[in-house]
Amino acid sequence: MPDFQDQPTTIRPGEELDLAKLEAFFAKHFACTGRLTIQQYPSGHSNLTYLVRLGDREFVLRRPPFGSKVKTAHDMGRECRVLSKLHGAYPAAPKVVLYSDESVLGAPFYLMEPIHGIILRKDPPEGLGFPAETARRLSESFVDALAALHRVDYQAIGLGDLGRPQGYLTRQVRGWVERYYGSQTHDLPEVGQIAAWMEEHTPEASDAALIHNDYKYDNMVLAPEDITRIVGVLDWEMATIGDPLADLGTALAYWVEASDPEDLQEIRWSPSTYPGSMTRSELVNRYQRLTGRDMSQMRFYLVFARFKIAVIVQQIYYRYHQGLTADPRFAEMPAAVQALLRASLLATESSVI
Numbered sequence: 629m630p631d632f633q634d635q636p637t638t639i640r641p642g643e644e645l646d647l648a649k650l651e652a653f654f655a656k657h658f659a660c661t662g663r664l665t666i667q668q669y670p671s672g673h674s675n676l677t678y679l680v681r682l683g684d685r686e687f688v689l690r691r692p693p694f695g696s697k698v699k700t701a702h703d704m705g706r707e708c709r710v711l712s713k714l715h716g717a718y719p720a721a722p723k724v725v726l727y728s729d730e731s732v733l734g735a736p737f738y739l740m741e742p743i744h745g746i747i748l749r750k751d752p753p754e755g756l757g758f759p760a761e762t763a764r765r766l767s768e769s770f771v772d773a774l775a776a777l778h779r780v781d782y783q784a785i786g787l788g789d790l791g792r793p794q795g796y797l798t799r800q801v802r803g804w805v806e807r808y809y810g811s812q813t814h815d816l817p818e819v820g821q822i823a824a825w826m827e828e829h830t831p832e833a834s835d836a837a838l839i840h841n842d843y844k845y846d847n848m849v850l851a852p853e854d855i856t857r858i859v860g861v862l863d864w865e866m867a868t869i870g871d872p873l874a875d876l877g878t879a880l881a882y883w884v885e886a887s888d889p890e891d892l893q894e895i896r897w898s899p900s901t902y903p904g905s906m907t908r909s910e911l912v913n914r915y916q917r918l919t920g921r922d923m924s925q926m927r928f929y930l931v932f933a934r935f936k937i938a939v940i941v942q943q944i945y946y947r948y949h950q951g952l953t954a955d956p957r958f959a960e961m962p963a964a965v966q967a968l969l970r971a972s973l974l975a976t977e978s979s980v981i
Contacts, residue, residue: 631852632755632756633744634669634745634746634849636667636668636678636679637667637668637669639668640670640955641954642953642954645678645691646734647664650664650733657726658685660682660683660685662681662684664682665680665681666678666680666681674863674865674944675692675704675707675863675865676692676693677689680739686742687725687739687742688722688740688741689738690704690737690738691704691733691735691737693947693953694953704736704737705736707864707865708724710787710867711723711724713785714780714787714864718776718777718780720858720860720861721861721864722740722741722860722862722864723740723741724739725741743860743862744852745850745851745852745859745860746849746852746855747849748845748850748899749845749898750898750899759904760902760903762904763902763903763904763905764905764906766850766856767900767904767905767906768914769858770845770858770879770911771906771911771914771915772914772918773848773858774840774843774875774879774915775918775919777838777875778838778872778919779837780837782838782869787838787869791868791869793869793870796833796870796871796874797830797831797832797871798830800874801823801827804932804939805823805826807939808938811939811943811945811946813945813949813962814962816966816969818970818972818973819969822931822972822973822976823935825973826932826935829928829931830928831928833870833871833873834872834873834922834925835871836870837869837872837875838867838868839867839869839871839872839874839875840861840864840878841866841868841874841875841878842866842878843875843878843882844878844882844883845898845900846898848860872919873923873926873929876915877926877928877930878933878936878937880911880912880929880930880933881930881934881936881968881971882897882898882900883898883911884898885900885905888901889967889970889971889974891963891966891970894967895963895968909981912926912981926981927978931975931976932972934972934975935968935969935972938964938965938972941965942961944958945958945962
């Protein structure tokens with residue numbers, strides 16, 4: 629039977645880890661013995677993720693990208709703290725094993741227990757069945773897991789100081805506009821138009837919740853025996869206390885439908901266009917039934933989320949543009965930035981999510 633689980637591979641040039649220093653670190657903290665081997669998970673674009681094997685034990689190692697200047701987006705200590713507090717209340721969050729400052733690898737990192745399963749990206753792996761019924765049930769699980777996260781009592785688990793929910797949306801709009809201009813490489817008029825619209829239409833935050841901030845299919849690990857069951861949610865680097873509808877908005881911004889413009893289809897992140905998949909409106913309606921929140925301002929959240937993702941992609945491309953990374957995947961990113969900005973601007977004029 630084919631194994632569709634996510635697998636690590638060889639390390640990209642320029643992203644190697646110091647094996648000798650890691651061996652000394654592991655010898656100090658773990659009793660297990662054997663040859664230390666390292667492979668890299670190839671699909672992430674932000675923090676780097678490696679599989680480390682020592683004897684019969686496996687660990688996932690997370691560290692910041694090489695050459696990044698956006699320190700707040702790659703705070704390993706913060707991400708480690710979030711997961712350490714969250715795992716007990718939200719088991720899909722990875723379980724942290726150990727944290728290290730920059731003294732070992734020149735950058736902070738942490739180790740967590742691996743979560744084995746299937747990760748869906750643009751299309752399901754060849755040979756993995758994805759009928760309409762499966763697509764529908766996975767869509768439902770997708771929304772349900774997000775609503776469950778937003779029900780976590782963040783005060784009770786010790787994360788009450790993680791963010792500042794008061795004035796969250798206003799700060800977010802201002803901050804992401806500033807981040808775009810701080811990593812600008814092209815003159816794109818849509819940025820100014822979207823920024824002006826968001827400033828004029830920013831609603832009051834719905835309420836406060838622990839939010840993931842990058843919630844999408846390829847940040848989920850699915851059970852191999854039933855891919856409609858989510859067993860892991862990954863990449864918590866942007867988690868904070870904020871407006872839960874902003875979290876839903878991010879999920880909607882990643883959710884490309886079959887009827888969306890061709891330029892969005894070309895940068896599709898997941899099989900959300902496959903028959904049986906819920907529409908964005910259906911996702912919103914299911915979330916509303918689960919949470920009881922007022923969804924009347926979702927257009928703003930979609931506009932903002934598409935803009936935010938465009939800025940994230942732009943920041944990643946900026947590292948490539950400046951010669952700080954040689955990852956060839958980054959060369960085509962300006963087209964994705966433009967497609968997301970066009971989609972964001974289009975959403976300002978539409979009443980349809």
